[in-house]
Amino acid sequence: MDDFHKLLEHAGLRPTSPRIKVLGFLRAHAHEHFSAEQVYRSLASDERNMSLSTIYRVLGQFVEAGLGSAVVIGDGSLVYELNDGRRHYHVMCNACGSIEEFADAEIDARLKEVAAGLKFSVSDPRVMLFGLCAACRDRDMSTKTALPEKPVLRHQPASMPEPGNKPR
Missing domain, CATH: 3.30.1490.190 (Ferric-uptake regulator, C-terminal dimerisarion domain)
Incomplete structure (x- = not known):
């Protein structure tokens, strides 16, 4: 958990609960690709106060900060993955x-x-x-x-x- 805090702070992001949860999910599923909706459904049971718009916002922030990558798939939608460099x-x-x-x-x-x-x-x-x-x-x-x-x-x-x- 402290590792997540340091990683987020190094990327210029405050370690909020949604960011920590999404980062944990992406790290647990490294080299996999998920839509924002899939991340939301996976985390919704654990985090009742996290909305789909929060997931979209956090994923966008991760991409902007270089922690994540967005990949456009065949139908034009995005899937996200952890950026391992x-x-x-x-x-x-x-x-x-x-x-x-x-x-x-x-x-x-x-x-x-x-x-x-x-x-x-x-x-x-x-x-x-x-x-x-x-x-x-x-x-x-x-x-x-x-x-x-x-x-x-x-x-x-x-x-x-x-x-x-x-x-x-």
Whole structure:
């Protein structure tokens, strides 16, 4: 708990009860992605006086302070994750809604090359790939299937497979 207080104060945020609860939730679910509504529903039973608007406000403050990140998913809505300081990218299954993270030094380098070639100063490099995960592809699901209520994260290793090797 003291760790949460220090982390919030270091980010320039006063350690209020809602901020501590939301930070605790995000830390307990590191590398997972949640909408504000999902965070609210998860915390509502513990915190009767915390409204959905409070959750939106706290998540926005976390993103602004660098404690959290907001990721735009396929339908244009946002999911939030704890910012662990590690650059990573996302793949999202159009059928089941699962979100996987991956990091790749070659993509990082190529994005820098492209930006330099365009004389463009990048403030926030984001890459989101959409398609079908292996499980849904194996079940032959359509890409037009509605997204589930909660995106599911399956943690991906820190690097992508070598060309020619199939991802798991």
